[in-house]
Amino acid sequence: MFQTLIDVILPVFIVIGCGYGATRAGYFTASHIDGLMRFTQQFAIPCLLFIAIANLDLSVGFDPYLMLSFYGGATACFIIGTFGAHTLFGRDWQDSIVIGFCCLFSNSVLLGLPIAERAYGADNLTGNYAIIAFHAPFCYGLGITVMEIVRNTGKPVHVLATSVLSAMFKNALILGIVLGFLVNIFGLTLPQVTSDALNLISQAALPGALFALGGILVQHRPEGDLRIIAFICVLSLIVHPSLSMLFGTSLALPQDLFRSSVLTAAMAPGFNAYIFANMYGRSKRVVASSVLIATGVSGITVWLWLIVLT
Numbered sequence: 075m076f077q078t079l080i081d082v083i084l085p086v087f088i089v090i091g092c093g094y095g096a097t098r099a100g101y102f103t104a105s106h107i108d109g110l111m112r113f114t115q116q117f118a119i120p121c122l123l124f125i126a127i128a129n130l131d132l133s134v135g136f137d138p139y140l141m142l143s144f145y146g147g148a149t150a151c152f153i154i155g156t157f158g159a160h161t162l163f164g165r166d167w168q169d170s171i172v173i174g175f176c177c178l179f180s181n182s183v184l185l186g187l188p189i190a191e192r193a194y195g196a197d198n199l200t201g202n203y204a205i206i207a208f209h210a211p212f213c214y215g216l217g218i219t220v221m222e223i224v225r226n227t228g229k230p231v232h233v234l235a236t237s238v239l240s241a242m243f244k245n246a247l248i249l250g251i252v253l254g255f256l257v258n259i260f261g262l263t264l265p266q267v268t269s270d271a272l273n274l275i276s277q278a279a280l281p282g283a284l285f286a287l288g289g290i291l292v293q294h295r296p297e298g299d300l301r302i303i304a305f306i307c308v309l310s311l312i313v314h315p316s317l318s319m320l321f322g323t324s325l326a327l328p329q330d331l332f333r334s335s336v337l338t339a340a341m342a343p344g345f346n347a348y349i350f351a352n353m354y355g356r357s358k359r360v361v362a363s364s365v366l367i368a369t370g371v372s373g374i375t376v377w378l379w380l381i382v383l384t
Contacts, residue, residue, distance in 0.1 A: 083380075086188045087373050089281055093288025107289030110282055111345075118279035119183060120250030121272050126203045127254025128264075136204050139325040144205050144335045145212060147317030151309045152178035152216060158309075163302050165357070167224050172350060172357040173302065175217040176364055177309040181344035182209050184283045185372065190337055193380060194330070201334025207255070210247040210346070217350055287345065291366050299360060306343065306364040311375045315340035319382075333383050340379040342368035 096102050102110075156174030159165040165173065180186065182205060190202050257264070264272075318339040322332045343365050351361040 083189060083192075083373055083377050085192065086185065086284060089284040090288040090291075090369070093285035094291055095288075096285075097289035097292045102289055104289075104293055107286050107293075111286035111290060114279055114283035114286060115345075116246045118275050118282060120246045122250075122276035122279040123183075123203075123206060123247060124250040124254040124257075125269075125272055125276055126199075127207050127251055128257040130200065130203055130207070130254075130258060132258060136207075137201075137327070137331055139322075139327050140201055140204060140331045140335055141208065143318050143322040143325060143327055143332075144339055145208070146321050147314045147339055148178050148180070148213070149216070150317055151314045154313070155306065155309055156220075158305060159302065162305070163299065165302075168221065168354065169357045171217065171221050171224065172354060172361060173306065174220075175213070175350045176306050176343045176347040176357075176361045177314070178217065179209075179213045179344050179347045179350070180310065180314065180338055180341040181369070182206050182338050182341060184280065184287055184344065185341045185369070185376075186338045188280050188284070189341075189376060190334065193337070194333060198330050199334070201331040202338060204331075205334060205338050207251050210245060210251065213346070214245060214248070214350070221354060287369070290345065291369070302360055303364045303367055306360075307368045307371060310343050310364075310368055311340060311372055315379055336383060337376070337379060340372070340376050342372040 093102075093107070097104075097107055152174045154174075155177030156170045159170035159173040160167060182202070187199065187202055187206075190199055256262070315336050318335045319332075322335050327335065343361075345365060348358065348361050348365055351358045
């Protein structure tokens with residue numbers, strides 16, 4: 075059991091810790107870390123996702139039961155998080171939607187991919203990439219649509235649609251995924267030199283993003299209502315993977331896809347939750363603190379989920 079913690083989870087958190095320690099010690103400034111995160115989020119990770127989706131066997135990875143298992147749990151957590159924030163903690167609807175989004179958006183790339191790769195091998199990530207292919211479009215689509223409905227109540231439908239599409243397609247992750255789908259579906263072949271360049275860039279994506287994540291955590295001290303932060307952590311780290319396990323078992327998912335669904339659902343909220351909060355200027359302190367605390371706690375909870383999945 076402890077060997078799983080050491081071999082699979084600890085290396086990922088050591089890289090995060092290196093980013094945290096180097097930034098705390100002053101070797102990296104906030105602007106350095108922001109630049110590194112911008113490079114990984116806006117360039118390297120979109121390249122990684124483009125390559126993965128372009129080469130993905132769509133007939134194997136896109137099992138509808140896999141999508142139902144993962145996204146059924148995610149949507150339930152979004153609904154519970156939104157209504158819970160409003161009814162239990164007295165937040166207005168816009169704050170509540172941001173909190174619900176934090177419960178919805180698992181860190182499928184920065185934490186989910188490296189942990190799954192170390193746990194099950196690079197050849198068993200088909201389910202992870204299938205989930206990731208829809209992750210940003212689904213989560214942003216759901217969160218932005220609900221938020222824009224609340225914000226634009228009474229405005230024409232075309233104004234709402236324009237707001238949603240504009241917000242979604244400014245996201246580089248979504249653009250990388252869409253381009254990957256186009257290459258895959260139309261059977262396009264990239265020149266070898268282009269593929270080699272993209273592979274070189276994508277190799278920097280996960281370690282760079284993990285290091286930057288550690289540096290960003292320095293900038294956000296745990297502040298705010300600890301009750302609602304605990305509420306977010308429970309939904310993200312316990313309820314979502316439990317629902318994915320329940321749905322996956324009921325739907326008899328193949329083992330590799332089942333593990334991808336549950337393990338990805340068990341990840342802490344991704345930094346995109348803070349980006350969403352920042353987009354609308356709502357609940358930023360609570361979301362930043364939730365990402366920080368849940369990321370730390372997930373070192374233990376993910377280890378326990380790995381034990382459950384063995």
